[in-house]
Amino acid sequence: MNAVAVAPAREHLRRTWYAFSRNGGSVVGLGIVVAIVLLTTFAPWLTPFPRHARAFTDFEHAGLPPGRPYALGTDTIGRDIFTRVVFGYRFSLLLGVVVLTAAVPTGVLLGLLAGYYRGWPETVIMRITDIFLSIPPLALALAIMAVLQPNLQNAMLAVSAMWWPWYTRLVYGLVSSLRTEGYVQAAQIVGASPAHILLREILPNCLPAVLTKMTLDMAFVILIGSSLSFLGLGVQPPDPDLGTMVADGAKYMPDLWWISVFPGLAILVVVLGFSLLGDGLRDVFGVEV
Amino acid sequence: MRYSTFLIQRVLLSVLVLLGLSILIFMIARVIPGDPARIALGPLASRSQIEALRAQMHLDEPLYVQYAYYLAGLLRGDFGESLYTHRAVAIDLRDLFPATLELVFYSGLLMVVIGVPLGIVAAVWRDRWVDHTVRLVSLAGVVTPAFVWAIVLMLVFAYALGVLPVAGRLSPGLVPPSAATGTVTLDALLAGNLRAYLDFLRHLILPSVSLSLAGVAQAARLTRASMVDVAGRPYIEAARAFGISESRIALKYMLKPSMIPTVTILGLDFAALLGNAFLVESVFAWPGIARYGVEVILRKDLNAIVAVVMIMGLFFVVINFCIDMLVGYLDPRIRLRQMEDAA
Numbered sequence: 001m002n003a004v005a006v007a008p009a010r011e012h013l014r015r016t017w018y019a020f021s022r023n024g025g026s027v028v029g030l031g032i033v034v035a036i037v038l039l040t041t042f043a044p045w046l047t048p049f050p051r052h053a054r055a056f057t058d059f060e061h062a063g064l065p066p067g068r069p070y071a072l073g074t075d076t077i078g079r080d081i082f083t084r085v086v087f088g089y090r091f092s093l094l095l096g097v098v099v100l101t102a103a104v105p106t107g108v109l110l111g112l113l114a115g116y117y118r119g120w121p122e123t124v125i126m127r128i129t130d131i132f133l134s135i136p137p138l139a140l141a142l143a144i145m146a147v148l149q150p151n152l153q154n155a156m157l158a159v160s161a162m163w164w165p166w167y168t169r170l171v172y173g174l175v176s177s178l179r180t181e182g183y184v185q186a187a188q189i190v191g192a193s194p195a196h197i198l199l200r201e202i203l204p205n206c207l208p209a210v211l212t213k214m215t216l217d218m219a220f221v222i223l224i225g226s227s228l229s230f231l232g233l234g235v236q237p238p239d240p241d242l243g244t245m246v247a248d249g250a251k252y253m254p255d256l257w258w259i260s261v262f263p264g265l266a267i268l269v270v271v272l273g274f275s276l277l278g279d280g281l282r283d284v285f286g287v288e289v
Numbered sequence: 290m291r292y293s294t295f296l297i298q299r300v301l302l303s304v305l306v307l308l309g310l311s312i313l314i315f316m317i318a319r320v321i322p323g324d325p326a327r328i329a330l331g332p333l334a335s336r337s338q339i340e341a342l343r344a345q346m347h348l349d350e351p352l353y354v355q356y357a358y359y360l361a362g363l364l365r366g367d368f369g370e371s372l373y374t375h376r377a378v379a380i381d382l383r384d385l386f387p388a389t390l391e392l393v394f395y396s397g398l399l400m401v402v403i404g405v406p407l408g409i410v411a412a413v414w415r416d417r418w419v420d421h422t423v424r425l426v427s428l429a430g431v432v433t434p435a436f437v438w439a440i441v442l443m444l445v446f447a448y449a450l451g452v453l454p455v456a457g458r459l460s461p462g463l464v465p466p467s468a469a470t471g472t473v474t475l476d477a478l479l480a481g482n483l484r485a486y487l488d489f490l491r492h493l494i495l496p497s498v499s500l501s502l503a504g505v506a507q508a509a510r511l512t513r514a515s516m517v518d519v520a521g522r523p524y525i526e527a528a529r530a531f532g533i534s535e536s537r538i539a540l541k542y543m544l545k546p547s548m549i550p551t552v553t554i555l556g557l558d559f560a561a562l563l564g565n566a567f568l569v570e571s572v573f574a575w576p577g578i579a580r581y582g583v584e585v586i587l588r589k590d591l592n593a594i595v596a597v598v599m600i601m602g603l604f605f606v607v608i609n610f611c612i613d614m615l616v617g618y619l620d621p622r623i624r625l626r627q628m629e630d631a632a
Contacts, residue, residue: 131309138564139601143317146586146594223434227568230436231583250440254448264437271432
């Protein structure tokens with residue numbers, strides 16, 4: 001690669017960063033997301049009491065208020081809240097990543113098919129999508145949790161089941177307008193296969209919107225996941241989960257307020273990070289999601 | 290398209306969605322591991338007892354016959370008996386659902402009467418400190434789960450300041466004289482019991498505020514965004530040129546067209562309140578459907594689960610229907626687009 005080809009790429013990157021960083025919120029969001037990802041990746045080395053992440057009891061230091069060495073206090077059996085919050089983030093991120101990995105390809109594929117093939121595939125796919133969208137999200141998740149044992153895997157399954165229709169609807173809308181574009185018609189005329197047209201011509205033009213929505217949805221998936229575990233239908237003890245920790249602490253209000261308030265604020269921070277980052281991407285890509 | 294045709298079409302679509310929901314829940318309920326008859330009778334039941342109950346519950350018939358019985362029950366409002374308490378599920382719902390509905394109703398009201406004016410204020414004083422404050426507050430509202438709000442507000446207003454009650458719906462000893470509707474608002478006001486109603490309102494503040502904050506934030510953001518969008522249009526400029534006062538421009542010429550996208554999203558938010566009520570009720574020990582819903586899910590009480598989910602779905606569909614009708618009325622272009630799609 002010679003310098004002439006590299007320069008535009010670097011220039012493009014610089015301009016993208018300029019557009020992105022013009023909004024201070026986006027940079028803050030990016031900072032929060034990067035910090036949380038680093039913190040969770042190196043959690044065993046960055047937290048003061050990694051052993052407190054699972055079953056562990058130390059009644060001598062139970063229920064201590066925030067101070068040293070327990071920055072955010074300890075819970076009723078003496079575990080460091082800060083350590084558990086950081087390890088709790090692992091489950092939040094895992095939930096978000098798994099749900100989106102399952103829901104997005106499904107939703108996008110169905111949206112591509114429904115948008116490209118008019119007639120019965122469109123009718124069938126979009127009516128089913130409408131039905132899924134018309135069920136209140138939490139009710140659908142609750143119904144699925146009713147069938148399965150409450151744990152992290154099943155919570156992921158339940159949330160994925162309620163998430164794909166949003167991508168079908170998004171991609172369907174995009175494809176409906178893209179299919180009449182000149183380059184798509186040109187590909188059709190030269191005899192390109194439908195698979196080529198859908199995956200190589202149309203899909204790349206849907207990606208900015210899909211990526212932006214995924215970032216914003218990380219926030220909402222984490223929110224829903226913590227709600228499920230708050231109700232006792234998600235991650236089960238002794239694994240640390242932010243929603244479960246808030247629910248546990250609620251029993252000891254107001255005396256041991258730090259047990260639920262800090263995990264609650266931790267949910268706020270991660271959701272805020274992904275929301276701000278998503279808003280920033282939306283402005284850079286100029287997409288509506 | 291005439292409004293009546295639009296209405297009929299929407300009714301049919303709502304019915305279709307409810308049918309789809311009933312099939313989905315029926316299928317989910319039928320794949321629950323474990324025989325409902327055995328769950329109902331307990332581990333000590335004999336084989337013949339279980340067979341008898343299976344026949345009584347139509348579990349020995351083909352699936353489509355079972356669905357027909359189930360649908361016929363739903364249409365009569367008969368959800369069967371709880372497998373554990375052997376109480377009719379419909380009676381449980383009648384006792385618990387009004388409290389939830391009441392909480393959701395007041396939260397929806399807050400969403401509109403606080404959120405929309407906040408958005409208007411932010412749009413009128415765009416890029417001033419009022420706007421920045423409203424945007425910051427909205428962001429906090431959107432990114433914080435309702436149950437975290439519930440706990441924080443409870444700590445501050447009920448425990449630290451002690452100005453509002455911690456939990457429950459009425460102070461001990463205060464009972465609305467009749468339980469005609471199950472909602473304190475109607476029961477207390479019908480009986481002229483103002484004291485009970487005011488006490489109820491005091492109990493209502495924290496749960497309804499925690500439940501509605503996300504919606505308030507959403508309403509403020511949407512109203513602001515669509516008003517700012519409209520503000521640059523030529524007809525606003527024209528109105529200014531005619532010397533129409535700024536407040537009249539804001540409230541009449543900018544607000545009205547801004548309400549169409551706002552109403553749609555607010556409707557969705559209103560419908561979502563019912564799901565989030567689960568989270569808030571459990572913090573404030575509100576005597577609604579939430580604790581019941583979670584309990585029946587954890588112990589796999591089939592009929593009760595179906596009933597809870599169907600009620601939530603019905604609420605959602607009814608709200609969506611009302612919103613469609615309202616938006617179709619406000620904006621004739623939406624009806625027109627439907628006609629083009631049909632053609």
